[in-house]
Amino acid sequence: MEYSRHEHESAEDYAARLLGMLQERDARDALREQEVEPGAEEQTAEATTDPGQSAESGLLDAEAVLVAQSAEKQNPMVLELLKGLQKCAVYTDTPNHETNRKLWDAYAQSWSSNVDWVQRMSGHVSRQAEELQFLGDEWSDIESLDAVLSYWLYPHLQDGSLTVAEVGSGGGRIAAKVAPKVQRLVCFDVSEGMLARAKSRIVGELGQKHVDFQLISGDAAYPQKYNCSFDFVYSFDVFVHMDLHQMRQSLLCMHSILRPSGLCFVSFANLLAPDGWRRFAKQQHYSVGGFYFVSPDIVRCLLRRTGFSLVSISKSEQGNIYLNRDILVIARKA
Numbered sequence: 001m002e003y004s005r006h007e008h009e010s011a012e013d014y015a016a017r018l019l020g021m022l023q024e025r026d027a028r029d030a031l032r033e034q035e036v037e038p039g040a041e042e043q044t045a046e047a048t049t050d051p052g053q054s055a056e057s058g059l060l061d062a063e064a065v066l067v068a069q070s071a072e073k074q075n076p077m078v079l080e081l082l083k084g085l086q087k088c089a090v091y092t093d094t095p096n097h098e099t100n101r102k103l104w105d106a107y108a109q110s111w112s113s114n115v116d117w118v119q120r121m122s123g124h125v126s127r128q129a130e131e132l133q134f135l136g137d138e139w140s141d142i143e144s145l146d147a148v149l150s151y152w153l154y155p156h157l158q159d160g161s162l163t164v165a166e167v168g169s170g171g172g173r174i175a176a177k178v179a180p181k182v183q184r185l186v187c188f189d190v191s192e193g194m195l196a197r198a199k200s201r202i203v204g205e206l207g208q209k210h211v212d213f214q215l216i217s218g219d220a221a222y223p224q225k226y227n228c229s230f231d232f233v234y235s236f237d238v239f240v241h242m243d244l245h246q247m248r249q250s251l252l253c254m255h256s257i258l259r260p261s262g263l264c265f266v267s268f269a270n271l272l273a274p275d276g277w278r279r280f281a282k283q284q285h286y287s288v289g290g291f292y293f294v295s296p297d298i299v300r301c302l303l304r305r306t307g308f309s310l311v312s313i314s315k316s317e318q319g320n321i322y323l324n325r326d327i328l329v330i331a332r333k334a
């Protein structure tokens with residue numbers, strides 16, 4: 001399928017064509033699933049119909065739609081000029097944190113439970129459109145997320161007395177659950193739009209006034225006032241969107257804000273997990289909406305080199321979107 005924009009196509013036509021193609025593809029996939037012979041899905045990893053299998057295309061689709069929508073807002077002459085420049089000029093890549101900031105700002109700005117691309121994403125994870133309440137509900141089924149948080153996060157929050165940080169808090173999907181369990185929570189994010197969403201939900205709607213929101217640049221140290229001030233730091237579903245250099249930078253920042261011997265919880269996309277490989281093999285190249293894949297060895301190396309010692313590491317588990325795709329770790333500030 002041809003996802004790229006045609007030479008003389010307007011951005012508006014491009015966004016409409018893209019959505020049409022994605023709808024056709026979904027219809028074809030649904031038909032193909034019905035045609036699968038009984039038992040065939042057990043034969044290979046590629047043939048499984050696990051929730052994670054279809055979740056993988058959701059964010060890539062959303063990314064394509066958001067890119068097309070943002071092109072729509074630009075001056076066509078400037079876009080033409082850029083296209084011309086791209087043919088002759090040598091560019092260095094845009095830093096990962098900048099692409100993340102732009103994509104997630106666009107995501108936060110366009111998100112609504114009744115927007116077409118959000119409902120398509122929720123369909124990929126078997127969630128009914130009516131169930132969508134908050135930004136991020138479309139990323140997973142309820143059971144997968146609850147299982148991960150119950151095992152990997154809540155047990156580390158102890159008796160409610162801890163000072164905790166979330167790196168990449170997004171619209172507050174997890175922070176909203178963590179806030180009532182801690183003394184103080186600070187949400188760090190590179191996207192102002194996401195922080196505004198999280199604040200409106202957590203402080204505005206839930207009245208959790210002990211939660212703060214901190215915009216960070218992604219390429220520099222976090223504000224010094226946070227140094228050594230947190231008992232526990234977590235970053236879930238965020239490192240999957242970072243390249244390796246950004247992962248190292250973010251781990252160094254997490255290390256600096258943790259108190260000595262403090263723990264962190266982080267998730268990474270795993271090339272060696274069944275859904276990790278499947279998703280990787282479907283992508284043409286790395287993009288923020290697509291994932292950046294690592295392996296347990298790389299995770300171990302990154303943690304060691306940024307001053308952490310590994311406490312525990314997850315094993316792949318079918319049926320759970322995250323455990324069948326990611327590596328989850330608990331690590332201690334050495």
Ligand SMILES: C[S@@+](CC[C@H](N)C(=O)[O-])C[C@H]1O[C@@H](n2cnc3c(N)ncnc32)[C@H](O)[C@@H]1O
Nearest residue numbers: 100104168169170173189190191194218237238
């Ligand atoms: C998929 S959302 C996950 C949000 C939240 N952790 C959750 O699971 O609901 C990814 C979030 O990470 C943020 N992010 C991306 N790169 C980041 C970085 N280098 N530092 C901090 N946040 C980042 C994005 O802006 C976005 O809000």
